[in-house]
Amino acid sequence: MQAIEISVNYDFICPWCWIGHLKLASGIREANLPVPVSIQYVPFELNPTMPADGMDRREYRTAKFGSWVRSQGMDAQVAAAGVAAGAPFNYDKVTRTPNTRLAHQLMQFAMSSGDAQKTAALYQAIFTAYFSEGRDIGRLETLVAIAAANGFDATAAQEYLTQGRGVAKVEEAERLAERQGIRSVPTVFIAGEAISGAQPPAVFTAALRAALERSAA
Template sequence: MQAIQIEVYYDFICPWCWIGQRNLAAALAERDPHEPVSIRYIPFELNPTMPIEGMDRRMYRSQKFGSWARSQGMDAQVTGAGLAAGALFNYDKVMRTPNTRLAHRLMQFAQQHGEPQESAALYQAIYTAYFNEGRDIGSLDTLVEIAAQCAFDTSEVRAYLLSAAGLQDIDAARERAGRLGVQAVPTIRIDGDVISGAQPSVVFSNALLLAAQRKAS
């Protein structure tokens, strides 16, 4: 059977992308192991004009949402939803809102040079580092450390991120997403079927089942 093609449009700054990832992973764990899947992580920058060094999170969120109190209310909602999906948010540790372009480039490197399971582990690890541990995922050194934890060669990772490799690919991915009608994240395409938002795992399970039935016929 041909592999089911999955495209994950994401940004590491989006908490719902992490929740969606956990729900998709739960659905994938329940599928028939003889039904192969191929997952591609496609960057969708939400804050392309964010300063390279990021911003103080309280300042940024207060400006964006009108008040810090409103931001905290939204954080509480996300934290509750995350618990059900196994995504543990510690917003009291998150001091900065990062520029995520470097993290997107790291995922590009992983998908070009690593095995699928290594890319999946890195994808999860970056979310954990930011939302659970409060680390600055806009920092080169932080990303190199995360990559090392996922068995990537640190010297190769650092050289790639210090170069201009992959920059045009990120812009091209954003443009392609627009042509496909992707306007927000998370958006997950399973063999062309579009699932928008951090849907429950059963939604992903049903989409995988339908895709498998189409492949079989």
């Protein structure tokens, strides 16, 4: 049976990408398809010029949104949406806004393994590490530890990242996103049909069933 192709444009500092990921997973379960799905994780850097070691989150968010109070209000809205989706946000633990390039490279490493289950687990684990545990996912040591905790070889992951492997694929994916007109994430493509934002599971379920009908026709 031919799998239904799904691609997810995301960034690890995007809270709605984590929420959208969980809603997509719920939509896949609800669709109960007779064919498998194949998910590709497509990098999209919201802050491509972020310093390599990141920035103090309060400083960054205050500059971006005009005040720390406004940022905290937005965080509270996200956290409430996260509760409903099953994503526990603990913003009191998040002290830095990281550069996510290395994390995107790590996902390239994971996808190159061909193990979809471990790759999906790593994707979830990176979001959890940042938003729930407040870990700095811009740091090599943090990412290698997360990879190892999810069944990947730590030495291989570290070599991949320190050698700059995966960078070309990340940059190629971002150029494609620009050509496709993607300006925000999450953006999910289900069999070529775009869905923007962290939509309810029912939206993804309907899109998956429609893709199945098109493939059958």
